Amino acid sequence: QVQLQESGPGLVKPSQTLSLTCTVSGASISSGSYYWSWIRQPAGKGLEWIGRMFSSGSTNYNPSLKSRVTISEDPSKNQFSLRLTSVTAADTAFYYCARASPEWFGDSFDFSFDPWGQGTLVTVSS
């Protein structure tokens, strides 16, 4: 059974860097055809995809956050991490890590997230 768990500071000051880690158990982040992803949800708002990392280490980011985001891996610890620089109050949100399974069904692309971590609340405030 694959499980993911987010960890990191719950409070970050404006203009500083948000850093979170996702620890994966039950699967190796370095093998398989999976994408390891970060998703966030500001209070009272919908879900927003932040970015993804393939098992090879290659990454893709949401264009709206691309200039501030880095997703990296630590295979020795079976962890992947999120760094978001120059944070503002707008970055206050629940942050989730999840495994994504890409699959083609005919000419349609499916990118489902399963499983997810429980999420961690990060508040940006001085």
Next chain:
Amino acid sequence: QSVLTQAPSASGTPGQRVTFSCSGSSSNIGSNTVNWYQHLPGTAPKLLIYSNDQRPSGVPDRFSGSKSGTSASLAISGLQSEDEADYYCAAWDESLNGPVFGGGTKLTVL
């Protein structure tokens, strides 16, 4: 403002059938498959439906999904109190080159 459009709330009584709608565009739902997630605050979101109408192992057949054009639907039959949660649709978006989500529908079981 979410890319996919969902009604903010829905309700039903135990045993009833409820449906949720999700509206998108040609760059997301119109081109790719739709996923549905169930989320109880404070817990990990759960994949309910992938590839428009497929249920992962362990998801009861009370949950069903469908897609037509640029819209999709999730139906829950035999509503139970434990189904009270937020429901999100999602699809890959060609313009974003990433997944997009709906704003979620909060289901209340009366």
